[in-house]
Amino acid sequence: MVSHGQGGALRGRTAALSIVPLRLLAAGLVLCALCVTWLAGAEEASVPPSVQATLIGKVAGYDKNFLQRAGERARVLIVTARGDVDSSRMGRQLQAALGEIDRIGGLPHEEVMIEYADAPSLASACRDQHAAIVYLTVGMGRELEAIGKALDGVSTLTVGAVGGYAAKGAVIDLFSEGGKPKITLNLPQARKQQVALAPEVVRIMRVIE
Amino acid sequence: MSRAIAVALVMAASTSSGVALAQGTSELEGLLDQPIVVTASKTAEAQSAAPATATVLTSDDLRRFGIHTIQEAIDFLSLGAATGSPPSGAEVGSRGVMVAGDHNDHVLLLINGHAVNEPLYGGANVDHTAGIPIELIDHIEVILGPGSVLYGTGAMLGVINVVTKKAHAFGGAHVIAEATPMTEGRVAVGMGYEFSLFGTSSELTGAAEYYRQQGPDLQFGVEQGRFDGLPPWGGTATRSNWSEVPSAMLRFTSGNLDVNVRGALVRYGLPSNNPALWFDQPQNRQYETWGSIDIAYRMPVSEILEVTARGYADSAERQDHNVSLPFFGCGAPRCDFSHLGAAHWAGAEVRASVDWFTTGAFVTLVGVDARVRSVAYKFDHLDPDTGAPIESTVNNFAHVDAPLGAYAQQTWQPAGWLALNAGLRLDDDPRFPAVLSPRLAATVKPWTNGAVKAIYSEAFRAPSWVETDSSSPIQFLAQNLRPEKVRMYELAVEQSAGSQRFRFGAFRYEWTDLVLLHGLTDAELMAAAASGALGDIPYMPGLFITQYRDVLAVTDYGFDMGYDGLALGGAFRYAANVTAAIARDADGQPVTAAPQLFGNARISYDFGGGLPTLALASRFQGRRVADRAFTGQFTPTPYASPVLELRATLSGAMPGVAGLSYRASATYAFQSYEPYVVGPQQGASAAQTYPDLMPNPTGRASGTIGLQYDF
Numbered sequence: 001m002v003s004h005g006q007g008g009a010l011r012g013r014t015a016a017l018s019i020v021p022l023r024l025l026a027a028g029l030v031l032c033a034l035c036v037t038w039l040a041g042a043e044e045a046s047v048p049p050s051v052q053a054t055l056i057g058k059v060a061g062y063d064k065n066f067l068q069r070a071g072e073r074a075r076v077l078i079v080t081a082r083g084d085v086d087s088s089r090m091g092r093q094l095q096a097a098l099g100e101i102d103r104i105g106g107l108p109h110e111e112v113m114i115e116y117a118d119a120p121s122l123a124s125a126c127r128d129q130h131a132a133i134v135y136l137t138v139g140m141g142r143e144l145e146a147i148g149k150a151l152d153g154v155s156t157l158t159v160g161a162v163g164g165y166a167a168k169g170a171v172i173d174l175f176s177e178g179g180k181p182k183i184t185l186n187l188p189q190a191r192k193q194q195v196a197l198a199p200e201v202v203r204i205m206r207v208i209e
Numbered sequence: 210m211s212r213a214i215a216v217a218l219v220m221a222a223s224t225s226s227g228v229a230l231a232q233g234t235s236e237l238e239g240l241l242d243q244p245i246v247v248t249a250s251k252t253a254e255a256q257s258a259a260p261a262t263a264t265v266l267t268s269d270d271l272r273r274f275g276i277h278t279i280q281e282a283i284d285f286l287s288l289g290a291a292t293g294s295p296p297s298g299a300e301v302g303s304r305g306v307m308v309a310g311d312h313n314d315h316v317l318l319l320i321n322g323h324a325v326n327e328p329l330y331g332g333a334n335v336d337h338t339a340g341i342p343i344e345l346i347d348h349i350e351v352i353l354g355p356g357s358v359l360y361g362t363g364a365m366l367g368v369i370n371v372v373t374k375k376a377h378a379f380g381g382a383h384v385i386a387e388a389t390p391m392t393e394g395r396v397a398v399g400m401g402y403e404f405s406l407f408g409t410s411s412e413l414t415g416a417a418e419y420y421r422q423q424g425p426d427l428q429f430g431v432e433q434g435r436f437d438g439l440p441p442w443g444g445t446a447t448r449s450n451w452s453e454v455p456s457a458m459l460r461f462t463s464g465n466l467d468v469n470v471r472g473a474l475v476r477y478g479l480p481s482n483n484p485a486l487w488f489d490q491p492q493n494r495q496y497e498t499w500g501s502i503d504i505a506y507r508m509p510v511s512e513i514l515e516v517t518a519r520g521y522a523d524s525a526e527r528q529d530h531n532v533s534l535p536f537f538g539c540g541a542p543r544c545d546f547s548h549l550g551a552a553h554w555a556g557a558e559v560r561a562s563v564d565w566f567t568t569g570a571f572v573t574l575v576g577v578d579a580r581v582r583s584v585a586y587k588f589d590h591l592d593p594d595t596g597a598p599i600e601s602t603v604n605n606f607a608h609v610d611a612p613l614g615a616y617a618q619q620t621w622q623p624a625g626w627l628a629l630n631a632g633l634r635l636d637d638d639p640r641f642p643a644v645l646s647p648r649l650a651a652t653v654k655p656w657t658n659g660a661v662k663a664i665y666s667e668a669f670r671a672p673s674w675v676e677t678d679s680s681s682p683i684q685f686l687a688q689n690l691r692p693e694k695v696r697m698y699e700l701a702v703e704q705s706a707g708s709q710r711f712r713f714g715a716f717r718y719e720w721t722d723l724v725l726l727h728g729l730t731d732a733e734l735m736a737a738a739a740s741g742a743l744g745d746i747p748y749m750p751g752l753f754i755t756q757y758r759d760v761l762a763v764t765d766y767g768f769d770m771g772y773d774g775l776a777l778g779g780a781f782r783y784a785a786n787v788t789a790a791i792a793r794d795a796d797g798q799p800v801t802a803a804p805q806l807f808g809n810a811r812i813s814y815d816f817g818g819g820l821p822t823l824a825l826a827s828r829f830q831g832r833r834v835a836d837r838a839f840t841g842q843f844t845p846t847p848y849a850s851p852v853l854e855l856r857a858t859l860s861g862a863m864p865g866v867a868g869l870s871y872r873a874s875a876t877y878a879f880q881s882y883e884p885y886v887v888g889p890q891q892g893a894s895a896a897q898t899y900p901d902l903m904p905n906p907t908g909r910a911s912g913t914i915g916l917q918y919d920f
Binding site: 044046047048049050051054055058059062085086088089092093095096097100141163164175176177178179180181182183200201203204 | 233234236237238240241242243244245246252253254255258265266267268269347348350372374375377378410465507509510511512513515564567568569570625778779
């Protein structure tokens with residue numbers, strides 16, 4: 001529907017260009033946004049799962065302890081947050097993406113998805129299943145400190161799906177900046193989890209000392 | 210064989226310091242240098258997998274190579290796109306096609322995914338008048354080719370998405386000052402903070418900037434005024450090459466909520482606008498106000514379904530003032546011919562993404578974008594000193610309407626080596642018949658680190674309201690304009706080897722119904738005079754009367770090629786892009802203003818250890834046919850000479866002052882003129898067969914120095 005303007009002169013800018021309905025709409029949108037803010041709680045990974053999988057597969061190869069830790073076959077635990085659909089979807093997407101990669105750190109591999117219960121249970125699972133890599137999906141942010149403590153002494157590489165996870169307790173996290181993927185390394189946590197990345201690789205990561 | 214023996218054998222087969230180290234770190238560096246794009250399919254994906262040719266211009270490169278604007282970023286860093294600088298402001302062209310004077314309404318500019326182009330003129334600003342503090346930009350995605358499949362009208366040459374920084378990359382407070390001595394300067398403040406809001410990770414980023422420019426002086430040719438009583442036009446413009454742009458942007462995210470607010474007040478002089486008017490009159494000026502709010506909320510409904518709802522409201526107003534000595538239509542001693550235009554629009558977009566197998570391999574995206582928009586436009590004769598109207602407003606219009614767009618996209622990755630993308634969008638602009646914009650793309654990875662892309666896509670542009678509804682004594686009302694359309698075929702090969710990347714693509718475009726401001730021929734002018742359509746204006750040969758017409762069909766084909774890489778542990782970076790195209794209209798004439806051969810090259814070295822980064826960037830454009838070469842019937846055909854522009858930039862942390870960094874650059878352009886005819890002689894005449902062209906608006910040599918303090 002088009003309503004054509006009448007031929008008379010525009011009397012004044014304010015009257016002719018009135019946007020009161022639009023302002024009301026804008027105000028309504030703001031109010032709606034504020035109302036739903038409290039519902040918001042999720043995190044979002046900025047690096048696509050296929051790129052994350054490739055990076056994980058490559059970074060593991062630079063860990064001096066990876067082969068000893070993994071044995072014949074690298075096992076990747078993909079940890080999802082209970083009741084978080086974002087988390088479980090991301091877990092499945094990463095599982096599929098890893099499935100497209102022949103080798104992780106030079107080894108054949110398998111992925112196991114587990115739902116997070118608590119940090120001690122996760123540490124037990126890592127030990128029992130000889131997890132070479134623990135991938136922490138979105139939605140795990142609040143548990144990272146506990147996970148970091150529980151995995152102290154457990155030889156495994158924890159990978160955070162979201163930027164900021166390394167600062168909270170993962171060994172590395174993946175994020176994008178400047179339109180390119182980046183890796184953060186939590187060096188103290190890496191030492192605690194017996195992850196020994198080669199200095200050449202550490203140089204191209206953001207390092208938390 | 211026991212597990213222990215197997216482990217020992219595997220370990221022995223590898224180096225003691227890890228499997229990958231045997232091949233160095235270049236492959237990982239290459240992966241970390243692999244761009245991620247969101248714009249091509251509204252989903253984050255590796256550049257090599259995107260259903261379009263995409264270039265990502267990073268914040269690091271923007272700083273390293275002394276980039277100040279989107280325009281410079283495109284020229285110095287992008288593949289397949291280049292800009293020109295007509296009197297009306299910078300405009301973007303791509304792959305051999307640039308539409309002179311289109312205000313960028315053939316390229317869609319997004320800021321954090323929000324379309325900026327307004328519906329009245331259809332345009333968006335990409336130079337300093339864009340009002341985007343460069344330090345706030347995280348990266349710019351330049352998507353080449355038709356993009357209407359997801360974005361609707363205007364995405365013909367491509368889509369440019371400016372993505373601003375998140376708080377982790379812009380943390381704390383920042384104060385920035387940068388100046389080109391004697392001509393321009395800007396100051397900006399910015400901040401980025403992460404915090405918890407009701408237990409939800411939240412962040413606030415933003416920046417405010419004030420930019421001002423005065424000069425340099427511009428040297429125009431001197432021409433006789435077109436009408437009796439008007440003084441000669443031209444000479445040195447010393448007073449009217451100025452601009453002033455205060456602007457601010459703010460982004461708030463909390464969990465799945467994303468709010469973007471932007472505003473800019475743009476004021477600039479018009480040193481060479483309407484050629485019939487008073488030369489170098491500082492009162493010849495244009496004012497623009499831009500404002501927008503965009504609120505998006507992502508709702509993960511289930512493992513399969515995700516819904517994103519977005520509401521937005523925009524305002525764009527523009528007024529220009531063109532002061533003249535009296536001639537037709539104005540009886541006062543001096544007249545200010547003023548156009549006032551305003552566009553306001555608000556809408557909502559809802560899109561749903563269905564990941565059928567929760568693996569990302571088969572995903573359906575559907576969306577609807579509905580908006581209400583109002584446009585108003587008028588033409589006044591004002592007293593230039595008081596602003597009071599001299600005569601009644603004429604040629605005004607005001608409309609309200611509600612265009613609607615609906616789209617669907619299906620991605621399917623049946624195997625790791627094959628990705629398919631098919632999309633279709635239906636746009637219903639009430640002024641025109643509905644338009645379908647399809648896209649089909651296939652990416653095949655037949656060998657290691659290589660990809661072959663085949664793309665077919667179409668796009669359209671609904672003519673702007675000014676094109677369909679505006680008129681003046683020297684511009685006739687358009688009749689029966691149709692939406693412009695373009696279709697593109699592209700085949701591209703990409704190959705990476707460690708941190709080295711190469712791309713080659715061949716393309717063909719077919720443009721139809723391109724709307725141009727047609728200059729009436731003498732025969733048409735005589736017919737108009739005979740019918741009385743010229744009104745008070747006396748007929749004379751070469752009289753510049755215009756009308757928007759969809760007169761142009763263009764065929765455009767060529768190739769583009771790019772190489773980029775890094776070495777020495779990422780300290781040494783280099784890239785080069787080149788595009789060659791042959792674009793011809795139905796009469797076999799080349800497309801005006803657009804370079805048919807262009808590109809850029811750059812190298813940089815980061816000395817490290819507190820020493821600066823040294824960067825050299827260059828851009829090149831072959832000779833370009835002047836915009837009115839054919840409609841103005843100039844002989845011989847006027848060309849603007851090739852452009853070569855060099856920029857050296859030094860940047861780094863200021864020694865001894867924590868938080869303080871610097872950036873200094875020197876630029877030299879081997880070019881004097883842009884391919885835009887200026888002055889009263891817009892058509893060949895007995896007195897002047899060759900036109901005067903727009904001088905390089907930024908001068909030939911300049912230097913800029915800037916400081917940034919991070920708290």
